Amino acid sequence: MDPVLLIKAALMGVVEGLTEFLPISSTGHLILAGSLLDFTGETAKVFDVAIQTGAMFAVVWQYRQRLLATVRGVASDPVAQRFVRNVFVAFLPAAFLGLTLGQLVKAHLFKPVPVALAFIVGGIAILIVERWHHKRFGERDLEGTRRARVETVDDMGTLDALKVGLLQCLALIPGTSRSGATIIGAMTLGFSRRCAAEFSFYLGIPTLMAAGAYSVWKQRDALHLHDLPMFAVGLVVSFFSALLCIRWLIRYVATHDFKVFAWYRIAFGLIVLATAYGGIVNWSA
Secondary structure, eight states: OOHHHHHHHHHHHHHHHHHTTTTTOHHHHHHHHHHHHTOOSHHHHHHHHHTHHHHHHHHHHHTHHHHHHHHHHTTTOHHHHHHHHHHHHHHHHHHHHHHHHHHHHHHHHOSHHHHHHHHHHHHHHHHHHHHHHHHHHTTHHHHTOSOOSBOSGGGOOHHHHHHHHHHHGGGGSTTSOHHHHHHHHHHHTTBOHHHHHHHHHHHHHHHHHHHHHHHHHHTGGGOOGGGHHHHHHHHHHHHHHHHHHHHHHHHHTTTOOSHHHHHHHHHHHHHHHHHHHTTSSOOOO
16 A cells, blocks of 8 residues: 555545535535545545544444443333434434435535635534624533533434434535534524534434445445555554544533634635635645
8 A cells, every 4th residue: 555645544544534614614624625625526525434444443332331321221220212203313313414415416416616615604603603602601611510401312302313414415415514503503402512513423423324324335446455554554543533522522612702703714614715716726626
């Protein structure tokens, strides 16, 4: 295996792990990073989706005690049963739309300029939601002195889960951000910041696992045995970088809002558009 290709795979793994659970779009960053690194083509597209499984395993490891308790209690514990039901209900809308519209979206929107536009629109949406949230709660939601309608994952109802699942469908548009759609969207539904972030993590387990497995199966003819080291490097690196990101984000949401990510999205999107139309960077899908 070409060592340069393995280095590129590792860099893409870092990008995936650090962006998957932040409201800044991992898919968008992977598309843009792939363009800069000349890491493109059908195999690269499968790679981008497949290494999301590494980030998913980071969630499994971080919340292994909760997940093990859920598995053990799912047959008799109402809390465990409600948790499994909510994650499953939230997963269904994106699974259905992903199967029906996935190829259409990839054909037309998996390009740097549409991604950049989605970055900007998503950033503006976060600023609007944060302004509304601060007007409603002030700083009290960050300090924990005023309870949100849905304070923890165990407070969620089935309708709450369905609404978050519908919001996750927005992430089919590359650059929108699955985490951004679910976390910021859940906040508008009355979730606390921590609850919104944690449910987004949990929802990522079936979503990322299904997306990775489906993509690999769909494009299996484009894959070869000599691609295995590249995929292995991407998966391992994405796991460790995602684990660091998850632990950091849990601490961050306790005392901060998401405005910094909104401004980052807007600035990054504008830079991509300016360099693309100015001919400074040849952003190629």
